[in-house]
Amino acid sequence: xxxxxxxxxxxxxxxxxxxxxxxxxxxxxxxRRFFLGLDFDANAADDLVxxxxxxxxxxxxxYRPGAPALxxxxxxxxxxxxxxxxxxxxxxxxxxxxxxxxxxxxxxAPPGEEPLPIGPLxxxxxxxxxxxxxxxxxxxxxxxxxxxATGSSVGAxxxxxxxxxxxxRALARERxxx
Amino acid sequence: xxxxxxxxxxxxxGLRPRRPLAPEWVYALGFTLLALAPALLLLLTSxxxxxxxxxxxxxxxxxxxxxxxAALAGLRLARAMTPGSPxxxxxxxxxxxxxxxAGALALSTSRAHAPAxxxxxxxxxxxxxxxxxxxxxxxxxxxxxxAVLRINATGAAAGVLGGLAGLLALxxxxxxxxxxHIALSHVTVPLALPxxxxxxxxxxxxxxxxxxx
Numbered sequence: 001x002x003x004x005x006x007x008x009x010x011x012x013x014x015x016x017x018x019x020x021x022x023x024x025x026x027x028x029x030x031x032r033r034f035f036l037g038l039d040f041d042a043n044a045a046d047d048l049v050x051x052x053x054x055x056x057x058x059x060x061x062x063y064r065p066g067a068p069a070l071x072x073x074x075x076x077x078x079x080x081x082x083x084x085x086x087x088x089x090x091x092x093x094x095x096x097x098x099x100x101x102x103x104x105x106x107x108x109a110p111p112g113e114e115p116l117p118i119g120p121l122x123x124x125x126x127x128x129x130x131x132x133x134x135x136x137x138x139x140x141x142x143x144x145x146x147x148x149a150t151g152s153s154v155g156a157x158x159x160x161x162x163x164x165x166x167x168x169r170a171l172a173r174e175r176x177x178x
Numbered sequence: 179x180x181x182x183x184x185x186x187x188x189x190x191x192g193l194r195p196r197r198p199l200a201p202e203w204v205y206a207l208g209f210t211l212l213a214l215a216p217a218l219l220l221l222l223t224s225x226x227x228x229x230x231x232x233x234x235x236x237x238x239x240x241x242x243x244x245x246x247x248a249a250l251a252g253l254r255l256a257r258a259m260t261p262g263s264p265x266x267x268x269x270x271x272x273x274x275x276x277x278x279x280a281g282a283l284a285l286s287t288s289r290a291h292a293p294a295x296x297x298x299x300x301x302x303x304x305x306x307x308x309x310x311x312x313x314x315x316x317x318x319x320x321x322x323x324x325a326v327l328r329i330n331a332t333g334a335a336a337g338v339l340g341g342l343a344g345l346l347a348l349x350x351x352x353x354x355x356x357x358x359h360i361a362l363s364h365v366t367v368p369l370a371l372p373x374x375x376x377x378x379x380x381x382x383x384x385x386x387x388x389x390x391x
Contacts, residue, residue: 015195024186053185061196062324064260071262079261079327090387148262151328 005069037134052080071148121168129164132157202256209252213339216309217346229355239282241349244342247275251339258332259324287357299363306344306367314340330379337375341368
C-alpha cells in the first residue's frame with residue numbers, strides 16, 4: 001500500500017485493516033530508531049514502540065484528517081517515552097524531579113543491530129538537543145514538524161540543532177574523529 | 179518481526195471506525211461562544227445594563243479585548259486536542275491583554291472613589307468565579323475527548339476561558355464604574371481561575387503519584 005501517512009491514518013480511522021499493516025510496517029522501524037537514538041537501549045526501544053502504538057490507537061480520533069501525520073505521531077511517541085522515563089525513575093528511586101532524570105549511557109549495538117554512527121557523541125548531548133538532532137537527522141523530519149511534535153517554536157528547534165552540531169563537532173575534534 | 183505481528187494483531191483487535199475530531203476552527207468558535215454566552219444572556223435579560231454599556235467609547239474596549247483573548251484561548255484549547263498541533267502561546271497574549279486593558283480602564287472608568295475591598299467587590303469576584311466555573315464544566319467535558327498531552331497547559335487555558343466568561347458577565351451586568359472596583363473584583367477573575375485550575379491539577383497529580391508509591 002503506497003499511500004501517504006496522512007491517507008493511511010485516515011483509513012485507519014475508518015477501520016481499514018490494510019492501513020494498519022502498512023502503518024506498522026512503515027512506522028515501527030522509524031519509531032524504533034527514534035527511541036534507540038535517544039536512549040541507546042534496544043529492549044526499551046521495543047517496549048516503547050509497542051506502548052506508542054497502543055497510545056496511537058487510543059488517541060486515534062484526535063488525529064484531524066488533513067493535518068500533518070508526523071508531528072501527531074511523534075508528539076505521542078515522545079510523551080510515551082517521557083512517561084516511561086518518569087515511571088522507571090519512580091520505580092528505581094522513588095519520587096524524582098524531571099530535571100534529574102537518569103543520564104543515558106551509550107552502549108555498542110548488539111550483534112545484528114545496525115549501529116548508530118554518531119551514537120557515542122549523541123549520548124553526550126543534553127536530552128533536548130539529542131532529541132532535536134535525532135528527529136531532524138535520523139528521522140528526517142523538518143524543523144516545522146519537530147517544532148509541532150515538541151510543542152516549541154521553529155526558532156527554538158533550530159537553535160537546539162545548531163548548538164548540538166557545535167558540540168558534536170567539538171567532541172569529534174577532541175577525539176580525533178572526522 | 180514477531181513484535182510487529184503482535185502490534186498488528188493488537189491494533190486489529192480494537193479496530194473500528196472512529197469519528198475524527200471536527201476541524202479546530204469549529205471547536206475554537208464553540209469555546210469562544212461558550213465564553214460569550216453568559217454575558218450575552220445577561221445583556222438580553224438584564225434591566226440594568228453594566229457600566230460599559232452606559233459609559234463612553236473607551237468602555238467598549240475591555241469587553242472587546244476580553245472577547246479576542248477568549249477566541250485565542252479557544253484556539254489554544256482546540257489545538258491542544260490534537261497532539262502535534264502548532265501551539266498558541268497564551269502567556270504573551272495575556273500580558274498584552276492586561277496592558278491594553280489597564281489603559282482602556284484608565285481612560286473609561288471613574289476614579290472618583292476608590293473603595294477598599296468590601297462586600298460589593300466580594301460579590302462581583304464570587305459571581306465571576308461561579309459563572310467561570312459553569313463555563314469550565316462543559317469545556318472540560320469537551321476536552322476529555324481530546325487534549326491527551328500537556329494537561330496542565332490545557333487546564334490553565336480552560337481556566338482563562340472560564341475566567342473571561344466570568345469577566346464578560348460582570349462587565350455586562352455590574353453598573354459600578356469605579357476603576358478600583360473593576361480592577362480588583364472583575365479583572366482578577368480571569369487571573370484567579372486559571373491559577374485555581376492549575377493548583378487543582380497539580381494537587382491531583384501529586385495525589386496520583388503518592389498513591390503510586
